[in-house]
Amino acid sequence: MVEGLRALLARESILVGVEAADWRDAVRASGDALVAGGATRPGYTDAMIAVVETLGPYIVLAPGFALAHARPSEDVLRTGLSLVTLARPVEFGHATNDPVRLVVGLAATDHTEHTDALATVAAMAADAEVMGAIVTATSVDQALHTIHQFEGIHP
């Protein structure tokens, strides 16, 4: 079943203004947020960090935006997303898209359930105005409001 962003992003999985010392901290925060929302067990967070250690910072898909994820595994309890904004931008070592201000964590049980939600995330990241509103949100409610408004416009 394909679900929209709203259905896959638990309120508990949104953190705004997180203090992260480096990219590991930032990815860990997005993993902790997935755990808080009941999508994953902590082992998945370690796997997301290992992906960057092994394959490099390619998860920084667009300027300021990283999509932290790892393979479907037994540590994924259900498909879900997390959204973490950083108090201070963090360098991932990406040639063109650093520094990162928004980390979206993705946990998937298969290859299709989350495609609609990902399409919304990608469209949001491509929209400078929406990106700006999300990374400067000072509360979870404010971030959610921006997302809901955007999802209304881009179903």
Place this chain on the structure above:
Amino acid sequence: MKIVAVCGMGIGTSIILKMNTEKAAQRLGMDAEVEVADIGTAMGAAATADLVLTSAELAEELTGVAAPVVVVTNFTSIDEIAEKLSAHAG
């Protein structure tokens, strides 16, 4: 043309790349079939592809692929992808 979008896991980055490549192809009026592959299956998938799209980091792992490997820097930019597709469409 057959295009393969390659990322590390085949669940995140490459799915975004596939969706945006389809949009870019549609904009250009190109008849494109876009497949997703992870870095492990990319060599096989790329064997029959006309074009491979991926990130700079992963492009280094795809040496030896017969099809042109094109590096995308902003996976959310349909403009960038369309520009790169049209450069390789001929």
